[in-house]
Amino acid sequence: MIDVYSICFCHLQRRVRASELAGINTVPAFVLSLDRDRAIITLVDSNLQRENILPSERAFAYKMKSEAMKRQGFRTDLTSSQVVTRLRTDDKVAQGFGVGRMTVQRFIRLTELIPPVLRMVDEGKIALTPAVELSFLKKGEQENLFATMESEEATPSLSQAQRMKSLSQNGRLDMDTIFAIMTEEKGNQKETLKINTSKLKKYFPKGTTPKQMEDNIIRLLERELQKKRGRDSR
16 A cells, blocks of 8 residues: 655655755745645646656556545535446546546556566566556466466567456466466467476476476486486496
8 A cells, every 4th residue: 555645755855855966955845734635636746747657656646646536525426326436536537637538547457466567567568558458367367477477488468468358257267378378379489399387287396387397397307418418428
């Protein structure tokens, strides 16, 4: 959970540091009496004016402002459904930043990603659209996906992400399925040998990742190769 007071303090630190670099001894500021939600809205509006904002920063900022606005009473029609309320709030957030409502909703979805996958979005390894689809995966499924991405040094395309989302919603997305999707042969891809991990699980302790399996197999093959070379040299 994000602590707004910690963020405010960091924001103040940046202003103080900027003033020091500019040789300014005092920092001009207005002291306003705000409640917590109004402080969040003001802070988000200020911080999103910065350049080079990471997708994760934008995602949590949109979410913080949306939730604060709901608590502030932007819902006026008490007979409206929860969905209508959410869309109205997203519209308000979108209008404030000059973006579309769908843009706000898509960025807020990123807050459902586990931290290591969200970092890959910030690093540009996963594009926004596939990342939004992946945000619908359960936490355990995302962890399995991240382990597979690391072991295979690959990230999912939009179509792969959409298929995993659909399989997840139908309760059919397990580690083997993720591995099969992520190791599909693509254009200009070098020829590879693919082995379903279900065939290897009985040879490894429970919880062994595909990468660990691969490393152990290579290590055993190298050991056998060394033995063979030793026998052949006698």
